[in-house]
Amino acid sequence: MNQSATNHDVWATGEFTRQLWEDASGILGRVNDLEFLRQLGEGTLAPEIFVEYICQDAFYLSNYSRALAVLASKAPTAEAAGFWAGCANTAVAEEKVLHSQLMNDPLLAGCPRAESPSPTTRGYMYTLLAACAYEPYEVGAAAVLPCFWIYADVGRRLSDHSAAVKDHPYGRWVEEYGDPAFAEATQKAIGLVEEAAASGTDAVRKRMREVFLDASRFEEMFWESAYRGEKWSL
Numbered sequence: 001m002n003q004s005a006t007n008h009d010v011w012a013t014g015e016f017t018r019q020l021w022e023d024a025s026g027i028l029g030r031v032n033d034l035e036f037l038r039q040l041g042e043g044t045l046a047p048e049i050f051v052e053y054i055c056q057d058a059f060y061l062s063n064y065s066r067a068l069a070v071l072a073s074k075a076p077t078a079e080a081a082g083f084w085a086g087c088a089n090t091a092v093a094e095e096k097v098l099h100s101q102l103m104n105d106p107l108l109a110g111c112p113r114a115e116s117p118s119p120t121t122r123g124y125m126y127t128l129l130a131a132c133a134y135e136p137y138e139v140g141a142a143a144v145l146p147c148f149w150i151y152a153d154v155g156r157r158l159s160d161h162s163a164a165v166k167d168h169p170y171g172r173w174v175e176e177y178g179d180p181a182f183a184e185a186t187q188k189a190i191g192l193v194e195e196a197a198a199s200g201t202d203a204v205r206k207r208m209r210e211v212f213l214d215a216s217r218f219e220e221m222f223w224e225s226a227y228r229g230e231k232w233s234l
Contacts, residue, residue, distance in 0.1 A: 010153070010156070011149070011186070011187060011190055012187060012190070012191070013190060013194065014191075014194035014197075014198075016193070016194055016197035016198070016205065016208075017145075017190050017193055017194045017197070019209075020142070020145075020193075020208075020209060020212050020213075021149075023209065023212075023213060024146075024212070024213055024216045027213070027216045027217055027219075027220055028150070028153075028216070030220055031150060031154065031219065031220050031223070032154075032157070034220070034223050034224060034227070035227060036049070036053070036223045036224065036226065036227040037154060037158065037223060040158065040170055040173075040174075041157075041158040041174070043168045043169050043170060043171075045170065047107050047108050047111050047169075048111045048112065049226065049227055049229070050102075050108065050111075050170060051103070051108050051111035051112070051113065052114055052226045052229055053223070053226035053227075054099055054102055054103065054108075055113050055114035056114060056117065056118055056120075056121045056222070056225075056226055057095070057099070058095070058096075058099055059114075059116075059117040059121050059122075059125070060117070060121050060124060060125050060222070061091055061092060061095050062092065063125035063126070063128070063129055064091055064125060064128060064144070064147060065088045065089070065091040065092045066088075066129060067125075067128040067129045067131070067132040067133075067140070067143075067144060068084050068085070068087050068088035068091060068132070068144060069084075069085065069088040070129070070132040070133050070140070071084045071132045071137065071140045071141060071144060072084035072085035072088060074132075074136075074137040074140065075137060076137060076199070080192050080195075083188055083189075083192065084141075084192075087185065087189075098172065098173070098176055101172060102170075102172060102173065105169075107169055116232075118225050118226075118230040118231065118232070119225075119230060119232060120218065120221045120222055120225040120230055121222065121225070123218065124215070124218035124221070124222060127143070127211075127214060127215070127218065128143050128144060128147075128215065131143035131144075131211050132144065135207065135211075136200070136204055136207075137196065138196035138197065138199070138200040138204050138205075138208055139204065139207050139208055139211055141189075141192055141193050141196045141208075142193055142196070142197075142207075142208035142209070142211050142212045143211040143212065143214070143215050144189070144215070145189055145190065145193050145212060145215070146212060146215040146216040146218075146219050147215065147219065148185065148186040148189040148190075149186055149189070149190065150216060150219045151177050151182075151186075151219075152177065152182055152183050152186040154177065155174065155176070155177025155178040155179070155182065156178055156183065158174050158177070158178065159174050159175070159177075159178030193208070196208070
C-alpha cells in the first residue's frame with residue numbers, strides 16, 4: 001500500500017477521521033501514482049499541462065471559497081465559523097496571488113488558457129456547494145476536508161522530492177502546499193470534522209463518509225483530467 005494511504009499518523013486524528021483516511025486508502029494510493037504528480041515533483045511536467053491545471057484550479061477555487069463561506073454561516077461555534085470564513089477569504093486572495101505569479105513566469109506565459117471549467121471541475125465544485133448549502137453542517141465539513149488534507153499530504157511528499165531538483169520550474173506551487181502553515185490549517189480542519197462527527201447521528205456520520213470519499217475521488221480526477229486536457233464534447 002502506498003505511503004500516503006497508511007501515513008495517517010502524520011496527522012492528529014480522532015477515531016472518525018482516522019477511519020475516513022483509511023477508507024480512502026485506495027484513492028490515496030492512486031493519487032500517489034498519478035503521472036501528473038510524479039512529473040510535477042520531478043519538474044518535468046509539460047508547461048501547457050500545468051497551465052491547464054492552474055486555470056481549472058482558479059475556476060474551482062472561486063466556488064470552493066463560496067462553499068466555505070456557506071459552511072461558516074452554518075457552523076455551530078464561533079471558532080468553527082471563524083476558521084471556515086477565514087479559509088474562504090484566503091482561498092481566493094492567496095491563490096490569486098500564487099496563480100498570477102505562476103502565470104507570469106516566462107515558461108508559462110505563452111501557453112493557452114482554458115476559458116471554462118472542465119466537466120470534472122464543474123462536477124467537483126458544484127458537489128461541494130450542494131453539500132455545504134443543502135446538507136447539515138457536519139456533512140459540508142466532511143465534503144470540504146479532502147481539498148485540505150489530500151493537498152497537504154501531497155505537498156508534504158512532493159516538497160521532500162522537489163527540493164533536490166535544481167531550478168524547479170514549479171517549485172513555487174510545491175512550496176505553497178508543503179508550507180507548515182497550510183499543514184496547520186489542515187490539522188484544524190481535521191479537528192473540526194472530528195468534532196462534527198462526535199455530535200452527529202449515525203445517519204449523518206454515514207453521509208459524512210460518503211461525501212468525504214466522493215470529494216477524495218474528485219481530487220484524484222481533478223489532477224488526472226488536467227493531465228489529459230479534458231474538454232466538453234459538443
